[in-house]
Amino acid sequence: MMTDAAMPELLRIPHPNPVSEAERVARIADPGFGKTFTDHMVTIRYTEGQGWHDATLGPRGPLTLDPATAVLHYAQEIFEGLKGYRLGDGSMAMFRPDANARRFNASARRMAMPELPEALFIESCRALVDIDRDWFPSAEGGSLYLRPFMIATEAFLGVRPANEYLFMVIAASTGNYFKSGAPAVSLWVSEHYNRAGPGGTGAAKCGGNYAASLVPIAEAMQAGHDQVIFLDAKEHRWIEELGGMNVFFVFDDGTIQTPPLSDTILHGVTRDCLIALAREEGLTVREEPYAIDQWRDDARSGRLVESFACGTAAVVTPIGKVSAPEFSFVIGSGGPGQMTQKLKSRLIDIQRGVAPDTHGWVFPVG
Numbered sequence: 295m296m297t298d299a300a301m302p303e304l305l306r307i308p309h310p311n312p313v314s315e316a317e318r319v320a321r322i323a324d325p326g327f328g329k330t331f332t333d334h335m336v337t338i339r340y341t342e343g344q345g346w347h348d349a350t351l352g353p354r355g356p357l358t359l360d361p362a363t364a365v366l367h368y369a370q371e372i373f374e375g376l377k378g379y380r381l382g383d384g385s386m387a388m389f390r391p392d393a394n395a396r397r398f399n400a401s402a403r404r405m406a407m408p409e410l411p412e413a414l415f416i417e418s419c420r421a422l423v424d425i426d427r428d429w430f431p432s433a434e435g436g437s438l439y440l441r442p443f444m445i446a447t448e449a450f451l452g453v454r455p456a457n458e459y460l461f462m463v464i465a466a467s468t469g470n471y472f473k474s475g476a477p478a479v480s481l482w483v484s485e486h487y488n489r490a491g492p493g494g495t496g497a498a499k500c501g502g503n504y505a506a507s508l509v510p511i512a513e514a515m516q517a518g519h520d521q522v523i524f525l526d527a528k529e530h531r532w533i534e535e536l537g538g539m540n541v542f543f544v545f546d547d548g549t550i551q552t553p554p555l556s557d558t559i560l561h562g563v564t565r566d567c568l569i570a571l572a573r574e575e576g577l578t579v580r581e582e583p584y585a586i587d588q589w590r591d592d593a594r595s596g597r598l599v600e601s602f603a604c605g606t607a608a609v610v611t612p613i614g615k616v617s618a619p620e621f622s623f624v625i626g627s628g629g630p631g632q633m634t635q636k637l638k639s640r641l642i643d644i645q646r647g648v649a650p651d652t653h654g655w656v657f658p659v660g
């Protein structure tokens with residue numbers, strides 16, 4: 295689908311009746327994750343032949359959709375997740391929104407949706423953080439979690455790409471994921487279910503991938519595990535990722551490994567950051583396939599000393615235990631490892647403006 299080069303201006307309509315200060319202060323004291331929403335949202339419409347138009351930063355509120363709206367039937371939907379932060383000097387910033395903008399357009403191409411100019415994506419996020427900065431959580435270590443997304447809005451039941459779309463950004467005040475001593479998670483190896491297959495939508499950040507992962511995750515939780523680790527669909531042997539996080543392995547010789555990017559793995563921004571930071575530390579990082587039986591044998595022999603999952607929401611989560619129907623194994627001591635903690639601290643320090651941002655990852659909001 296063609297990208298419309300003309301970039302509309304965001305019309306600003308401040309909320310005439312925002313949440314009261316007392317109520318907002320109460321809500322952001324303990325916001326949780328993804329449920330304490332801010333006063334505003336961005337909406338931009340796309341119509342085939344006209345391109346992107348009616349770009350608005352306005353009061354947050356419900357959508358009115360025709361029951362035949364395409365996304366409700368064939369799931370033409372993509373999304374992103376990134377964070378707004380407060381830096382030490384009190385100013386607000388975002389982390390690598392350009393990377394999210396690029397990935398959003400890659401997802402759009404896979405889902406036959408129109409691309410959004412990267413500058414418009416970034417400005418939409420920036421303007422929302424700017425206007426809703428008072429929703430930044432008061433508790434140490436929180437953030438404003440941004441959720442840009444796009445849905446097919448044409449009212450039409452035929453099966454073809456829609457010709458009308460809605461891009462939106464909403465924001466949620468989010469609590470501290472960085473409390474020290476984050477517990478290690480236990481993973482369940484999905485023997486039956488796959489997250490993605492070759493030629494499928496695994497590398498697109500689309501809601502459909504998440505819908506398909508809910509049953510395996512529910513089954514894992516029922517069996518007492520925290521999350522699912524998915525293997526490749528063809529051989530059911532190669533480790534791919536969790537339902538929403540990429541995965542890393544740390545060996546006793548100090549080297550690090552992570553599965554290579556493909557169309558069955560989501561190209562995580564956190565993954566990319568951690569590879570860059572580890573290489574800067576002089577560490578060897580291999581982007582190579584790793585088999586589930588090898589993981590088990592290496593954990594048991596002590597060759598593998600740490601494993602962790604990574605993604606925007608929790609940054610880095612240590613993996614303590616892995617279970618499959620025929621075996622289970624503990625990684626290291628079963629708790630957070632040293633390399634895991636070190637890489638996590640390096641990344642968080644850059645995000646928070648504590649360490650210098652030599653990569654241009656921190657985008658000022660003003």
Ligand SMILES: *Cc1c(COP(=O)(O)O)cnc(C)c1O
Pocket residue numbers: 375499535536537538539540560561562563564565604605606607
């Ligand atoms: C978003 C996501 C990730 C993590 O990506 P980040 O850019 O690091 O947040 C990993 N896997 C899946 C399936 C995802 O949707």
